Amino acid sequence: MKKIFLVDDEVTIREGIGNGIDWAREGFVYCGDASDGELALPLIERYRPDIVITDIKMPFMNGLELSRILRDKMPSVKTIILSGHDEFEYAREAMRAQVAEYCLKPVSSQDLTSILKKVSLKIEEEQMNNRRVSDLENQVLKNTRTSKNTFLHELCEGAYTASEALKKASDLNINLISSYYFVVIIKYSAESDLFSWIETEYRCIRFSRKVNESIYIMMGESREQLEHDTEMLRQRFLTIEEPNNENPFVFGIGKIENRIQGIPLSFSEADEEKSYSSIIQKYRSKEIEQDSELKKELQHFRRRNLIDFLKFGLRNDISAFARSYSSYLKEGTIQSPFTIYYFLMDFTITISHYVKEIEMNNVHTMQKIGQLEMKTSWIRHYQEILAYMEEMLHLVLSTRDGLNSPFSSAVQTAVDYIDENYHDAQLSLQSVSDAVNVSSSYLSHLFSQETGKTFIEYVTAIRINKAKELLKSTHDKTYEIAHQVGYSDSHYFCRSFKKVTGLTTKQFKSQHHSLNA
Template sequence: MKKVFLVDDEIAIRQGIGNSIDWESQGFIYCGDASDGEVALPLIEKHQPDIVITDIKMPFMDGLELSQILRKKMPNIKIIILSGHDEFEYAREAIRIQVTEYCLKPVSSLDLLKILIKVSLKIDNEVMDKKRIDDLESKIKETKTESKDKFLYELCQGVYNTSEAIREATKFNIDLFSSYYSVMIIECTIESNQIDWIEDEFNCLRFSRKLKENIYILKGESKEQLEHATNILRERLHTHEDFNPDNALVFGIGRVEDRIQGITSSFSEADEEKNYSSIIHKYHSKETMSDIESKKELHHFNRRDLIDFLKFGSSKDIVSFSRSYSSYLQESKMHSPFTIYHFLMDFTITITHYLKETELNSLEMMQQISQIEVKASWIRHYNDTLSYMEEMLYLVTTTKESTNSKYSSFVQMAMEYIHDNYTDSQLSLQTISTAVNVSASYLSHIFSQETGITLIEYLTNIRIEKAKELLKTTKNKTYEIAEQVGYSDSQYFCKTFKKVSGMTTKQFKNFGRLQTV
């Protein structure tokens, strides 16, 4: 129902209009009246009417002056002016201040009701139009957000090269430039606004991959500064977990990288650590409250270090790594038997999950792990903790080293996949690692370790060598050759070709002709 307010200096008119219409049956509420604009203003602000009917000529403040004020302060109010003066100047001024209706006195109650119904329909139409516009804007905004999130996720997946990433970021008005990057993934059961402080306090790009999973591309001006920021985040997120055990946060943070292309590796590491954390969390969810209290001491180590050692460490480094990884247990005088037990269980579960991921979990291996694990509940001293860790790590590293050729086969498989698919402009570290069934971070590291160059450098070299062959043997244009070797951007191809070969494509063509003469 629409609320109507009347302003007229003649009491007989006010009473006549107020009593001549059955307001509620016609869909209106008569919410009040006043003798002039000055008296009317505070009452209008109080009652918030949808429609104001006002006379033009009144003492103190006339109807036009009142209408001007209402138009500025309450622009949604519809104004109907009643005038006993058939003068052009009044009508022109009423049009100028966008009065909804202008009619001459005397006006019958039936005519006034017709005008009110007309104005009421106009209000309804405006509300519907506004709702449609709001819905459309909301859908556009939602679509833009989805597209932006899709781009950032694809960036983390390694879909774009550097120039493509910058170009796409510009489309979405995303500030992608930074000296250093690190990716953090948080999977949580709490409302997302409870971690809004991350965006407020840290320089980052935030997006969602799926329900209750937030991904942050953290940015920093120096490696030290960004590593310090990730340490602070790790500590604060663990603190939240300690004090809110029912609203758990499972998260992972990747290493700091100095290039846009490094975002993929950092994302892979963060996702991997988050998956390990999820396994640990499921185990800890079965704890008693007394166990949870002791678990608060378990955030002095970074599980990422253990994962990296399992992947890349050797048996000769077991002793030094064990001491480094568990050093807080030796330094702390407050730890309880529960603390040691939980530390060793965290350690053991991480190893078990790693073995399953790398398909080293043979029946014999898992039986040996179980035999060592039995000792965990009886350990009370730091030296026994070290012995447990060393025994477990020795078992893993010796098994890994005895099957070392498997890791070389990953690299060989990656090389073969690149040779077969280098023409695909979407080829990336992520797609290659998926094809060879190993994590992107692991493939990146092992590839560099065995070949001396990064996987992306290897892919680039293959493409440029193929481009050289095409430049020598065909008359294809540069942009056509770029597409044939997997570059969707011919300018980026030319820049890369010169960087790798030391010549422009034109210079290389001319050089090739001279050699054949």
């Protein structure tokens, strides 16, 4: 029996189709559904349906994009497009995507069953007459290692949309479809097979961007499993000793993301952690590197947590953070002056590197950090550790909060440009990067790193917030507001609005009026 998968962002339609047909009696198996194309892809990869029924208009990845990806990634899968738009252009695009059928909503269960049977016969005919699909795929997917490395590096820098990344990955014979991702970067002193076990034991894609550095895009279907994997990797890395102890390896692990466009953010975090580890490594003595127990003890804390607090933490939370970050010193078995000194040194160097990195290193701030650092050799007790940390964090966060902008000049210019041009439907990463005079991949990487949002997420948030203001203050029609905030398609605007706010524009306006009545 042919397996059927449904993609539609409206729950009522998914439930209506899923429950409205006696699948077994009609000779089919209903194997699953999803609310948009990008979320559907990992499930389609897992369940391998014969036929995909998809709505044409959906947020994140619409039905035409999904159809093109399936055409290239899984050419044996047939696609049926459902659309409420009786326009020639949609039909023409559907033909280009080689969809099996294109039909208008609403469609009855009887009509849909007839269409499914028609497509099913077409599948059986193709299976009988054409057994060369795998050979053709292998010919298309022949690419050099250099092309693969270039693509993966550009992917990690944010140069591709989800659709573009999946198309390029398919061309390079890379299986990029997954529900969750995180990035690991390892820099080592010499060519080594110390890390060959990663590709054997985990589902991942490995590439290199420079000599003696490996980058892994780790993948999985469960956030819980990947959280466990990050801990296991971190613990195992701490047990590895390189032959060249003069320059031991460093690593960085990014956070878990649930979309392809989250990979650059995880990559940025991993790269940042690795960079901080490299700086710390320069100041560590041979004694600490050769003492494996002490080395493990000093890795109980998570430098990533400190970096995040320096960026986004509140001064009111300094005391609680200091206690949490240093708790292992209070509870640990190794509490020698040597251990305390190196913990505080790591803490101080991380802060100094952060201050320099965001161009906040004015003379006064650096002098104060230097004066505080002189105390570290004399600290012996846990309360003294807390006092030192709190004084240092108050200094840095007060200086940070006193800046006019939390962003670098490039990102601030981009933010200002978006604020001034959000109403332009042609606004894109490329147009903004041209205005800022940097490459689109670099801006995407920098933007995600500093704002915590992808470019698309930020623009969408700005537009929806402006739309909410207009809904509150004007009597304009929904389609008029859509055009005023940069959406050329009012249907897509309505879906994006509901996706962000959880309400339709009508519900939002009614709710606002009732609160002000």
